[in-house]
Amino acid sequence: MPYFFILPVFVLWLLLWVMASVALHFTRFRRLAPYGWAVVVGSLLGFIAGNVLLLPVLWGVAHAPIPAAAQEARSIAGAIVIFLGPFAATAVGVFLGAAGSVLLLALLRRRTA
Numbered sequence: 001m002p003y004f005f006i007l008p009v010f011v012l013w014l015l016l017w018v019m020a021s022v023a024l025h026f027t028r029f030r031r032l033a034p035y036g037w038a039v040v041v042g043s044l045l046g047f048i049a050g051n052v053l054l055l056p057v058l059w060g061v062a063h064a065p066i067p068a069a070a071q072e073a074r075s076i077a078g079a080i081v082i083f084l085g086p087f088a089a090t091a092v093g094v095f096l097g098a099a100g101s102v103l104l105l106a107l108l109r110r111r112t113a
């Protein structure tokens with residue numbers, strides 16, 4: 001259910017960066033266009049990685065052996081992970097992926113220059 005809200009925003013994010021990268025390619029700021037593409041690729045990889053890494057957390061909350069007195073706490077933790085986890089995993093994954101790819105591109109360009 002949370003992906004009903006997350007995916008349209010993420011697709012819009014990607015489309016805006018693709019359009020910005022293409023537009024930069026035809027201006028005097030052409031040298032910045034690869035950084036836009038790095039944001040697109042890094043965001044996509046970060047989105048996938050963040051949400052894949054969320055799966056073991058979901059499984060751990062669902063299958064953690066706990067005493068009967070803590071069932072209510074597990075239910076609350078499960079609800080938090082199921083409904084808020086995708087938002088956090090997506091935000092962290094997209095940010096770290098985009099930032100990491102831009103830094104990696106900057107390092108690679110510095111070494112080749």
